[in-house]
Amino acid sequence: MKNNTYTYLSLGLLAVAVACGAPDKKAELEKLKSEQSALAEKISALEEEIKKTDTTKNANAKYIIVGFEELKKKPFTHYLQVQGKIDSDKNVEVSSSIGGSVDHVYVVKGQQVQAGTLLAKTDGDQILKGIEEVDKQLELANQLYDKQKRLWEQQIGTEVQYLQAKNQKESLESRKATLQEQYSKTSIRAPFSGVIDEVYTKEGQLLAPGMPAFRLVNTNDLKLIAKVSESYISKVKVNQEAIATFPDVNKEINTRVKVVGDVIDPVNRTFQVDLDLKQDKNLLKANMISYIKIKDYSNPSVLVIPVNLVQRNNDKSYVYVVDGNVAAKRFITPGQYYDNAVEVMDGLKEGDKLITIGYQDLVEGQPIKFE
Numbered sequence: 001m002k003n004n005t006y007t008y009l010s011l012g013l014l015a016v017a018v019a020c021g022a023p024d025k026k027a028e029l030e031k032l033k034s035e036q037s038a039l040a041e042k043i044s045a046l047e048e049e050i051k052k053t054d055t056t057k058n059a060n061a062k063y064i065i066v067g068f069e070e071l072k073k074k075p076f077t078h079y080l081q082v083q084g085k086i087d088s089d090k091n092v093e094v095s096s097s098i099g100g101s102v103d104h105v106y107v108v109k110g111q112q113v114q115a116g117t118l119l120a121k122t123d124g125d126q127i128l129k130g131i132e133e134v135d136k137q138l139e140l141a142n143q144l145y146d147k148q149k150r151l152w153e154q155q156i157g158t159e160v161q162y163l164q165a166k167n168q169k170e171s172l173e174s175r176k177a178t179l180q181e182q183y184s185k186t187s188i189r190a191p192f193s194g195v196i197d198e199v200y201t202k203e204g205q206l207l208a209p210g211m212p213a214f215r216l217v218n219t220n221d222l223k224l225i226a227k228v229s230e231s232y233i234s235k236v237k238v239n240q241e242a243i244a245t246f247p248d249v250n251k252e253i254n255t256r257v258k259v260v261g262d263v264i265d266p267v268n269r270t271f272q273v274d275l276d277l278k279q280d281k282n283l284l285k286a287n288m289i290s291y292i293k294i295k296d297y298s299n300p301s302v303l304v305i306p307v308n309l310v311q312r313n314n315d316k317s318y319v320y321v322v323d324g325n326v327a328a329k330r331f332i333t334p335g336q337y338y339d340n341a342v343e344v345m346d347g348l349k350e351g352d353k354l355i356t357i358g359y360q361d362l363v364e365g366q367p368i369k370f371e
Contacts, residue, residue, distance in 0.1 A: 063369045067357030068322050071350055073301045078338040079293035080235060084226030084244070086277065086288045090192055090218035093200075096122055096207045098185045107214070109199050117190040119214055122207055124186035131179045138172040145169040194218035197286070217286050224255065224277045226292050227270040235296040236260055242275055242294045249283045257294060297336055303344040305354060307337055320362045322353035325369075327362040 100122035107119050148165035151157040198215035201207060224244055228236060240257045259274035275292065277284070310317050310332070318331045332347030348354070355362065357371065 063367045064327075064358050064361055065371055066322075066327070066355045066359065066362070066368045067371045068353040068355050071303050071305070071348060071352045071354055073303055073350055076299045076302050076304050076336065076338075076341070076343045077295055078297035078336045079243070080228070080232055080296045082226045082228050082273075082292050082294070084224055084273075084275070084290045084292045086222050086284055086286055086290065087225045088218060088222050088286050090194060090216075090221045091197075091286050092191070092216055093212035094119065094188060094191065094214040094216050095210050095212050096120075096185065096188050097209055098122070098182060099206070099208050100124065100186060102201050102203050102205045102207060102213075105199065105201065105203055107196050107199070109196055111196045112194075113190045113196060113216070114193045115190055118187055119190055119196075120188045120201060122186045122188070124183045127179055127183040127186065131176060131183065134172055134176045134179060138169070138176060141165070141169040141172050188213055190216055192216070192218055219279075219286075222277050222279050222284060222286060223258075224275040224290060224292070226273050226275070226290075227265070227268070228273050228294075230264050230269045230271060232296070233264075233271060236273060236294060240294055240296065242292055244275065244277075245291045245293075246284065246288060247291065248288060251280070251283055253278050299335070299343055302335070303348050303350070304341050305344055305348075306356070307340050307342045309354065309356060309359060310334065310342060311359075319348070320355040320359050321348070322355060322368065325367060327355060327359075327364070327366040327368050329364045 103121045103123055105120045107113060107117070113119070145165040145168070148157065148162045152159065152162040194216045195218075196214055197217045199213075200215070201213040207213060236257060238257055238260055242255050242257060243252060244255050245252045255275045255277065257273055258276050259272075261272035264271050273294070305319065309319050311319065316331050317334050318329050320327045321330050322328075330347050330352075333345040335343035335345045355368075358368075362368075
């Protein structure tokens with residue numbers, strides 16, 4: 001259409017020029033060409049204006065029905081997720097330091113005990129017999145020592161005799177003290193106050209040294225611990241906020257990081273994190289599993305969009321927004337990702353209408369209708 005217009009215009013102007021019979025045909029030709037160029041520019045400008053306002057151009061084009069969301073800034077938080085458990089510094093297995101048969105068990109599972117409470121007693125008859133034997137020897141040794149001491153004070157007898165009597169007496173006293181200490185170990189006592197969580201032994205059972213007999217737990221001293229990969233060592237700090245969930249009891253608590261370990265475990269390449277535990281004695285128990293989210297990043301005001309809306313093209317990320325009655329592609333700079341959402345650092349602004357439904361079938365300039 002445009003080319004036909006130019007052709008008719010040129011022929012008309014040439015016909016006028018010939019009819020007039022201008023003496024300087026070259027000058028006339030240059031003038032006509034100049035006028036032709038100016039007219040072409042006006043025609044092109046008018047066509048562009050018509051294209052922008054013409055609503056009939058895409059009347060027969062295929063529309064895609066879409067849904068959209070008007071963007072507004074909001075807070076964005078990223079959490080580091082790890083698995084932890086409830087632990088206690090006073091959660092120990094109590095055992096006997098010497099072997100022997102269990103004579104009596106004095107406590108039951110679930111019983112509250114105080115520090116020093118007698119939990120069980122093993123057979124100590126042989127030790128008692130040894131003490132009795134030493135007592136008899138010591139009685140004689142004391143008598144001999146007293147006599148030698150009086151003689152020595154009266155300068156009767158030799159110093160060697162006095163020293164031998166003294167040495168015999170002290171040696172037997174030391175042996176008796178050793179036997180008494182061994183006998184005391186036949187009594188298994190609570191090292192601290194707490195609750196008997198497990199009773200592993202029973203009367204008549206033979207206990208070997210170090211073999212667990214009871215589990216004692218102090219429920220007033222529980223804490224939450226987690227093992228975190230060393231790749232996050234720079235992100236986890238003391239006093240960071242955290243959320244702990246206990247799925248077995250359907251409970252969630254807000255807490256904070258209390259201690260960050262300084263040592264990396266060479267086996268699994270993790271470090272330990274301790275968190276405050278607001279304890280509920282009726283629900284939370286030692287060794288209970290917890291899922292922990294540690295807040296390691298937050299942005300108080302930023303555009304946040306669903307991550308599934310972000311598409312890729314030549315390593316660039318983009319989304320589609322509403323631009324009048326067509327879809328427009330917008331390249332974006334994504335920030336942190338978390339929980340199926342991503343913060344947008346650049347490429348979008350508040351008020352933009354982000355296409356959230358039907359975006360999979362869109363191309364740049366695609367005509368759209370709204371749900």
